[in-house]
Amino acid sequence: MLWQPTPNSEFRIPNSKPKTPNSELRIPNSNLTYRFTEIFRWIPAPASKTTDRDGLMLGLALANLNILGEDIRAEVQYRTTVDPFLKNNEYVFYASSPYFFGLPLGWNFEFSRTDSDDDIRGFTDRNFLIDLDLDWAVLPHLSLLWTVAACDLDNADFLPEFGFGFAFDFRDAKIDSRQGVYFEYMLTHVGLGDAEESGCGWRDEGCKDLGGENYWEFLTDARAYYSLWRFVTGATALVRYRPGEVKFYDYYAHGGKNTFRGHYAGSYSLGVHEALLTLEERFVLLDRQAASVWGVNFFYGVQLVAGLDGSLLWNEGAPGWEDYEGAVYGGVHLVIPALDRVRFEVGYSPDRKEPKFHFGIMDKVTASRWRNR
Numbered sequence: 223m224l225w226q227p228t229p230n231s232e233f234r235i236p237n238s239k240p241k242t243p244n245s246e247l248r249i250p251n252s253n254l255t256y257r258f259t260e261i262f263r264w265i266p267a268p269a270s271k272t273t274d275r276d277g278l279m280l281g282l283a284l285a286n287l288n289i290l291g292e293d294i295r296a297e298v299q300y301r302t303t304v305d306p307f308l309k310n311n312e313y314v315f316y317a318s319s320p321y322f323f324g325l326p327l328g329w330n331f332e333f334s335r336t337d338s339d340d341d342i343r344g345f346t347d348r349n350f351l352i353d354l355d356l357d358w359a360v361l362p363h364l365s366l367l368w369t370v371a372a373c374d375l376d377n378a379d380f381l382p383e384f385g386f387g388f389a390f391d392f393r394d395a396k397i398d399s400r401q402g403v404y405f406e407y408m409l410t411h412v413g414l415g416d417a418e419e420s421g422c423g424w425r426d427e428g429c430k431d432l433g434g435e436n437y438w439e440f441l442t443d444a445r446a447y448y449s450l451w452r453f454v455t456g457a458t459a460l461v462r463y464r465p466g467e468v469k470f471y472d473y474y475a476h477g478g479k480n481t482f483r484g485h486y487a488g489s490y491s492l493g494v495h496e497a498l499l500t501l502e503e504r505f506v507l508l509d510r511q512a513a514s515v516w517g518v519n520f521f522y523g524v525q526l527v528a529g530l531d532g533s534l535l536w537n538e539g540a541p542g543w544e545d546y547e548g549a550v551y552g553g554v555h556l557v558i559p560a561l562d563r564v565r566f567e568v569g570y571s572p573d574r575k576e577p578k579f580h581f582g583i584m585d586k587v588t589a590s591r592w593r594n595r
Contacts (some may be wrong), residue, residue: 240251265479269299271312271583272314272583274475275338281300282300294318296318297315312334312336312337312338314330325358330357333352335349342488343475344489350372351355351371351372353370353372354369356368364389364390365388366387368386369385369408369426382414385410386408389404394447399445402446402447407441408440410438413434414535432469435472437464437466439464445457455504462496474496476491478580480586482547482549482569483580485571496533500530501535502530504527504531505525507525510523521559523557525557526554526555527551531551548571549570550565565580567579
């Protein structure tokens with residue numbers, strides 16, 4: 223039986239008797255077929271990104287959300303800095319899906335070209351990057367993770383990267399989490415070895431000015447959320463320890479909307495290893511509301527936030543109190559689809575004694591993960 227409803231139509235069974243509220247309607251040997259039409263196959267949209275190095279970047283994107291009906295999303299983006307305009311540019315292709323031939327093996331592929339002046343670390347960052355991340359859900363709340371990447375950075379040795387890890391995810395939702403915990407551990411190796419001794423490996427012309435790298439990264443990403451009425455308490459910790467040879471162009475920088483909101487990013491706050499700690503309280507001023515503009519459906523919500531930021535940034539051994547900075551912050555978050563949230567925040571560090579205003583996109587703990595290559 224094929225039923226294609228029209229507006230205000232009803233589904234009726236001929237000669238059927240009226241049913242009571244709790245009764246069931248059974249139709250033996252019948253099939254009900256639903257047909258859905260995708261309104262847009264290709265979706266043009268604005269592209270945006272905020273980083274502590276480049277600030278706000280804007281551009282254009284073109285996305286296909288369901289290639290071949292297999293839940294594969296593909297997207298091309300171009301982004302450039304707003305201030306100074308057109309100075310730093312990014313060209314990116316993304317493809318991702320939560321399945322691979324029907325298996326619960328999520329994958330995310332990225333190919334990007336970056337042309338940027340890194341004023342914080344003091345070098346010209348022109349690179350090609352190719353990256354593949356795999357997420358295999360072996361149990362409902364346990365995933366095994368793999369990453370393989372390669373970066374061709376101008377005036378540096380070739381930088382391959384491979385890693386593996388696992389993640390426990392008991393959150394109620396990945397976006398705008400309000401209850402549950404998340405824990406991830408990753409072990410990653412970057413570089414080909416000692417560039418000075420190996421002659422930069424595969425390059426015939428020898429070592430480049432920026433040199434090569436050879437280090438391991440031990441990453442821990444822990445998040446916990448608890449809700450009581452309209453109050454959502456969140457505690458997060460991102461720790462990355464990198465023994466080995468790390469060059470200055472891959473140093474972590476703290477300061478800004480995605481790391482430490484007590485000051486802005488600068489060359490005065492660089493380090494090999496990092497720990498970012500946050501304790502945040504959110505008040506749901508307006509819970510998510512459905513809306514439609516010109517036939518495009520979406521949701522929005524408003525949250526008031528206040529919290530504490532902690533920053534540890536160091537180069538060797540174990541960190542000390544001299545490597546620690548703390549700050550308080552508060553602001554307003556606009557919760558929307560895709561970007562998770564748009565953040566308007568003010569941070570204050572007792573050491574700096576001056577409020578800092580920040581505008582960010584996505585949750586801080588999420589943006590912290592992709593602010594470096």
